[in-house]
Amino acid sequence: AEPLRKFVPTTRTQQKKGQKTIITLTDDELKAFNQRKQFLTTDMVLRLPNNRFPFKVQTDASDEGIGAVLLQIYPEGNRPIAYLSKKFTQAQRKWSPMEQECYAFICSLDKWHNYLSGIKFIWETDHKALTQLNQKAQVNKRCERWRLKIVEYDFKVKHIPGLTNTMPDYLSRSPVDEAEEDPDEVSLLISKSTQTDFLDINNHSSIVTAVQTRAMKLRNRSLNDKNDTTILSSDTLNKENRTIPISIEQFIQAQQNDNYAKKILNNIKNYKHYIINDNLLMRRTNPPVPYVPQGEIRKTILNIYHDTAANGAHFGRDKTMYKIKQRYFWPSMYKDIDNYVKSCILCAQFNPRRQKTPGTLKPIQPPDGVW
Structure with a gap:
């Protein structure tokens, strides 16, 4: 095979070592050179920001x-x-x-x-x-x-x-920068309707829970069976469920004072996702769980299942959501739980960082392009 250079036409600039060449530009070459100068002196060059212009x-x-x-x-x-x-x-x-x-x-x-x-x-x-x-x-x-x-x-x-x-x-x-995962950073929202002070739940004698045990026999019953949701006293509760210091009567009274709950109670036939069990409005799930009205009850539930050492232990959003939805329901519970966990001061202070710590300072390499 012959060397490739034999098939490539030599250029006018190819000379022996030590010889100087006078370069003469053709019309096309001169036009390209002038275009290059124009590009470097007009729109293509970045401007410094000027707040006088939009x-x-x-x-x-x-x-x-x-x-x-x-x-x-x-x-x-x-x-x-x-x-x-x-x-x-x-x-x-x-x-x-x-x-x-x-x-x-x-x-x-x-x-x-x-x-x-x-x-x-x-x-x-x-x-x-x-x-x-x-x-x-x-x-x-x-x-x-x-x-x-x-x-x-x-x-x-x-x-x-x-x-x-x-x-x-x-x-x-023709993308240049390497791909990055969307950090999904949402501004820290502190919800006044959910953030509460720490509650002391060491005294279990006054604690009565509203709602469900997680016994398997209750899971297998019909949604419309009145025995699905039992009024539970402190004597029948296991330690896991002994958390909410609210009686069933207080729960029912709070529902009757809630506008959204009253609307459902007065037109229960039009709301297929709800049932009434012993005057208590329940969400039709398996097993049914009570509807939590707006106000202090929601605050108490969020505090118990996130802040307290006995039941919350400052778990993250998903675990807190899982524990609460097993027992209660309200329409904005996902948003409220998310905001509550994000606004927890202790979680922000003591949760380990998931990102790599910054390294030592290094010289910044100049960019190859304008971006």
Whole structure:
């Protein structure tokens, strides 16, 4: 086989060692050189942020990743301030297009929070379904969670054709930054309706629970059987259930004072998910559990099953939810439990960190590109 160089035409710059070559540019080469100078001195160069001009965010998503551009609207046109280009994880590739497009905007806000927080700006996207993101609740649960996360920002959503969304489109098709899992960080919410003080439950003589044992014989009975839910005294309870210092009569009285419970009690035939057992409103589950009215009872239940050493031991959201839903029900219990656990000071202070601790400081390598 002949060497490859025999089939490659030599160039005018290929000379022997030590010889100098005078380079003469052709018209095409000179045109390309001038274009390069133009690119380096016009729109393609990043501008420094200037608060006198409004900001604009353009985003897009593809099968590979997301792209975004932070722009400012100058009198002579849009000028780029920063770029974002990130790959998708394997899980994120399976998201719906709406979720991927929304995720691009969420990442943009996380990266450019210092520029966009506290000011009005425009978000331009070619996904028309997201134009109502900041106007109404979303059916998609992931997008709804993100919508609640970005309520602090003041922005207007504008739909643009995909043909004009070129910069984010290119950045999304050739992503640069490595993929990251969505941290699912929701602002710490302290619910005044659920956070309570610590209750002392060492005195079991006054404790009467409302509701269910978890004996297997009760699980196998019919939902409509009146024996499904028994009025239990402290003598018939095991130690696990001796937790709620509320009598059955107090429970029934609290339900009768609750507007939502009264509505169901007066129209029980219209609510197929509820039954009445000895004047106690129950949720039709297997086994049935009582409806917990608003007020101090919910606070007490949350405190007992999360804070107390006897029953709660400061377990996380899922374990606390599992223990409570075995015995009680109210419509917003998942949200209340989630907020209660997140607002627990002891959990925040003593739970171990799941992330790797920061390492020592190292020199920052200069980026290869503008983003």
